Amino acid sequence: MSTNKQTNDSQRGFTLVETLMAIVIMAGGLLALATAFAQGMIIMSTSHYHQMAKEKASEAIESVFTSRDTITISWDEIRNVDDGGVFLNGEQPLKESGDDGLVNTIDDEDIESITLPGPDNQMGTSDDVMETMSQFTREIAIEDIGANGVSLRRIVVTIRYQVGHLNREYQLTSYISPYA
DSSP: OOOOOOOOGGGOOOOHHHHHHHHHHHHHHHHHHHHHHHHHHHHHHHHHHHHHHHHHHHHHHHHHHHHHHTTSSOGGGSSBGGGTSSBOOSOEEOBOOOTTSOSSSTTOOSBOEEEEOOTTOOTTSTTOEEEEOTTEEEEEEEEEOOOTTOOOEEEEEEEEEEETTEEEEEEEEEEEOSOO
């Protein structure tokens, strides 16, 4: 008895080269996915510091507007020290405001601190942790931009902070006029 064996070319399968190329393409896709996941984790782990930076920048801007509205300081004093104003030049540690209620002035007090929940993750319990905000700095830059008799100033508040080995920055810009 003899058997005739017939081969069908349409069912040959994949070659080794095709299989290796598919593995390389899939590995590249998985690597890109892992990178995106790692970046997302980094952003999530620093988001509460970013939120604190936003709040501290807003607080600085609001204190300037409040001081103008309550006439705590004069319009001429809403400048940096080099220009005859009360706001210190350059980066300053994130300190609590002094008697004038303004941050980044000469009468500022100690470095701000924040209370965080302890191991039980509940605020107001005996295991809460007090942490100084020493990794934060604040810079307030005030610049005259008025032209043609218009009195206007630009206030740029920059908060810089470090989380691990990452240096981050948040900047808030606002404009102020002498009129409340």
